[in-house]
Amino acid sequence: MRFLHTSDWHIGRTFHNVSLLDDQAYILDQILEIAIAQKVTAIVVSGDIYDRSVPPATAVALLDSVVHKIIHDLNISLIMIPGNHDSAQRLGFASRQLKHAGLHILGELEQTPSSVVLSDTETQVAFWGMPYADPAHVRSAYQVNVSTHDQGIQVLTENIVKQFTPGQRNVVLSHCFLDGASESDSERPLSIGGADRVSWQHFEAFDYVALGHLHGRQFKGVERIRYSGSPLKYSFSEEKQIKSVTIVDISASEPCAFEQVPLKPLRNMRSIEGEFETILKNGISDPNREDYLLVKLTDTHAILDVMGKLREVFPNILHLERPGLMAQRSDQGVAPQQLNTNELSMFEDFFGQVMQRELTKDEKALVEQVIDNVQQGGAK
């Protein structure tokens, strides 16, 4: 049996106040195309379906449309769990009815865990869902004494393993932070100070572990315990990551085989660094100038309306950094007395850059007088 593993869609997310909904609709369509081409039986989504526990209506509409295409148009089963960004209750609305249609939202900590069993001619696969749950939630659901995420995951996995049926292969969906795995800037910590880390060994009994939470694709411990990664970059720290979905083949007796199929976003997220004039010049002929950009300018002087000018060429520039300006400032050192004696030369420098000419003699006298007045006034 073949299925597609993805996670961390974060539908409704904004980045630097820009809505990513068009990008998300585009990438979700691409995931469906891959599902069709690969002839998968199921799509599993390991949490953080939405970006917020109360998602905007436009995000709900997008998920509704994607679910309809998967279940109705493509006749593919969809299995999902809530992540730490989702509200399990809201995401789980009508889930007991929807499972009859092929939409399995596994959002509850059941006393006796049950699985979604899918089968083809030779293989029966049990899909188990572990909704994101913090230690307090596990403690109250099972009346057990757990205080860490690691202990919580141990209880959840042990409960599931007890329910294994001989002859079935077992896949689990979990949204957690495996100890030693690498993080990105766009994940919200589950708990502060590293207390959210759990051991991968809890998952050893499963034939495949479909993880969510970390946005970079990776495996931990053994190759079958893996994060698919988010379908889009959600921070500039993910600039170098390859975004993909994982196609998993599971048979009655062989170990799982997997392939990571890369995704191509509507607009990439990347950074460029250099001098203002060069960046603008190169930008005009850049076929990808609509990408989401972080621009780092190395120029050491002030530039008037720099963001406005960059935006004319790069409409989706999101953030600007001025490492050149910072470097020059730190070279000069912070010397308040020196600055105090140089108001005139600072103004001359500013005037020259804005007006592209020097002060006339009269203007200079006037500025001197103004500075003098201000200083006199300040001394009173």
Ligand SMILES: [Mn+2]
């Ligand atoms: Mn996430």
